[in-house]
Amino acid sequence: MTRQPDHPTSPARRNLFRLATAGAMSTAAAVAVSGSAWARPGVPASPSGTPFVEKDTLVVNVLDHGATGDGSTDDTQALQAALDAGRGRTVYIPPGVYLVSTMLSVFSGTTVLATATSVVRRTDGPSILGNGVLGDMTATKFDGESNIVIQGGVWDVNARNVARNANAFSFSHGRNIRVYDVRVLDVQGWHAMELNAVETVRVANSRFEGFSDPAGNRQYSEAVHMDYAGGAGHFTLFGAPDFYGCKDIEVIGCYSGPSADFPSYPRLVGSHGGPDGHQHTGLRVISNYADQCSEWAIRLYDWLDGVVEGNQIADGGGGIQIGPAGVQTGGNIVVRGNTLRKLTGVQEADGRPPDAAICIGRLNNSRTHRLTVTGNIVEDVDMEGIAVYRTDGAVVSANVVEDCAGVGIRVNDAPRAVVTSNSIRRTGREGVVVHAGSNGALVSGNLTEDTGAYGMSITNAVEDVVVRDNILLGSGTADGTVAALRVSNNANRVTLAGNTVRRRDSGAHAEYGISITSTCTGTWYTGNDLRDSGATAAVSDQGSDSSTDPAGLS
Template sequence: MVKLLNGASVGANGKAIGQAHLPFFNIRDYGAVGNGTTNDIVAIQAAHDACTAAGGGIVWYPGGFTYVVNTFIAMGANNTVYAYGATIKAIGNTGLVRNFLGTDNFTLYNGKSNVTILGGTWDGNAGDGTNNTTTGTTNVMGFIHAKNITLRDVTVKNVSSAHGVEFNAVDGATVDNCRFLGFRDNSGNNSRQFSEAIQIDIAVSGSSSIPAFDNTPCKNIFVTNCYMGASETNGVFGKLAGSHTTVSGVVYENINILNSRCDGALDIGIRALAWQNSSIKGNTIKSATGYAITVESFDSTGIKSVRVLDNKIENGSSGGIQGVGSSTAWLQDLLVEANEIYGCSGAGISIVGSQYPVIFGNAIRSNGSTGIFLNGGFAGVIEANRTFNTGSNAVNVNNQASVLIQGNHLSSPAANYNINIESTTDVFITGNYLYLPVNNRACINFTVSCNNCTAIANRLRLGANSAYAVRSNATNGQNNYFINNDCKGFGNTAIYYGSSGQTSGFVWNTGSSGTPNGTVLLTWTNTANTGSNIV
């Protein structure tokens, strides 16, 4: 006996038992052979048409067989497929499943809805046309203008140039415990390297297969416990999941990529383009060509409240996590928390064009560039992060006013500074442990028009003999203060004060002796300590 949906089961005679109110359709009763060579499209379509005419039910693809079809299976509303143990394979030059006909026309989320696919290996049969039939650009599964689509325990493999699954103008989709194996770019010029295993799309001409092209976006999408990698015959997709189509003023809402794994990506592991109120959590992304995770606004349309949490990122050819906004399309309230980023060639976390970002509790090590980069926005918190052996600055804040840098452990940058502050105002640096700056560099560096910045109560420890605790070379910088920091071991080289036009103070810094380097007049914050720091 095989268990079905809602308590229904299949007995030895292939008939449904229990839950009699759910109609049941066995594709073999409609003539499907399942021998791997006979085209079963007519039989399978007849079973689905009967299911749809009955108002919905269960269409059973008995396991242990390979059913081949030469065109798409059109699933109607309220169709539930049970295909555990079965293989469904393309032998034409199209994909396998759609919830629409080419003549359909739907608006908003008013198309054929409540479609569920449980189990099965859905093989798109992509190749060069010699041993495999599919060479065109085609999705294996596509769902458009619909509500409530569920894929569970499904394997989608060998996709030609497009997507394993496309959700276009869909409200409410779940992809759970599914595997996406094998992608082939048959474009001839590598122009499809961006293709997602799971595409989250919007109804516009050129992106949606049928009208209406009414700019309806996807929303309420959940991808959980999924896997993307190579198949026996084809390589990896461009992305595990993402979007690459936008319309000005329209955003995707409540998109969630959770607890999934991406082994390799020709482009970006997960691309959250125009996603709002969304989460990317608990994923493992290895060896992506681009950034492992990218969150992007676009055009003049900002986005808010995206959470990037508890992901593990390894050995990317670019960086770890990237946020991309602008002064006309801000990233607002972006949270990047508790991610582990190891061995990426670029920056660990790079966020540009953001307002009120929070970068909290991340671990970054052995990456080839900056650990955490924050640039071109307003406000933000960088707290409780750990970096080790970054290729450049452990933390770099550039042109981002009103930033708190607190409680971080930043160790052993291979070049430049533990903390670098450039062309910005109102940065407060406190409670950090900064260790082993390199030759002629410093734990904390103020440079190029830094104003109203304060470093207080930090612990700084010497690296190279010619390194500094703090380097204030901020041309035209005003009112920058270095107060009550622990600089034991630096001695006379603790403070470098190198540019004219500054007014700054260095007071009550334990372990720092002598007058700072440079000849400019210093303005001290404590007259009892004029001219030197406390040893």
């Protein structure tokens, strides 16, 4: 892999600068390359012959502790000896291939620094590196090994040759952990990174390539996984099962995709839920690229306070799914500026069609509140575009949904939802659906064009929905659509005002511009531009107590 130069202000450059500066200020020869350093008697050179970082009071070189990096020697003990000696310092892994046969333990205050050609390759064990000791269950809350930096290196979980599930990194019961510029290869079954009961973690500018699932039962595994310390069935390598969740997590600028030997991860980022009182809080998933993820690329389960922004999701299964765990509500979530394209869908339940590319609140019967879905692009997906279920006070605005197989935007059991300023074109079904329980919703300023069924459907016992100032062009491209704007199935006190409806010049048409069925009561429709809106007539009103009086109903 060819690495692009780091930006001058990137974490990588800043860390290296600090390291070099600190070394230069020490009495030793510092963190500079020394022609004589690698030739010292009794100290092996790196396999490539590249000079390694000079040993001093700030830096521990793994070669000084007997590591060979020759790709054939088990370097586990030597690497662990360096990590033991490097507590509170920097442990440097020079270029080479280092084999490890069990999990390495890194301790508080340690920075592990590797190059782009330093490969740590697993030959056995449940993880390559963790902030604890296997089997030590004493750490609680966020009070375990903390203040750790992992920067650079290729961390090869080696699914090609090791038939055992494992993580690359396992972090639990700690805080202030930074992982920069790593490349993780070929994980089997588990995760590139397990974050379990941790606080303040940054994962940046890293690549996660290749996932193996030989048993066929890990179709939900994530590259970056967040969980609570729930014991059996969750994380059991080290740390107490005290049910703590995660807090203040950021995943930024990362990539998930296939390797030379294996396909991409099912998910780039995802979480498990916790019991009441131990909710995950404070998550940012920003500017990542999910390439060919077979399941939900980003799935946030049981989060309070989250931002999913600027991610690119392409050529996979699902897009973004957010929902509570069933015991406590989730909320304060922003889904903004993401692009999703060429997705085939994920079927969450037997007999149910694939969920929407951006799907909120459909995981179970718990509710989500205070949600914004704005400025996203959903294109060429074999499912619905955006769906919001069981959510209070959602705002769905300024999104572009084109060429989706199902409904463009759906709100279901989402009272006071605001659906505004969206552009929806060429959908297989309706452009916008406001469904049962979405009382008091506002649908305003949207454009729907060439929708397979109704341009907009207000249905299933909703009340006090306002639909105004929308433009509906070419509704009913599939045969048999009744109307461009449809009010049906006991929808009561619906307002339709200031909408512009036009039928297509040729091909299939909606029969009416507006259709109100006989089970609906108190529809007020006024000020709509219905010229050339329906193949049969502008309006079909079978409802009771309807009004077209500009003064409205009283």
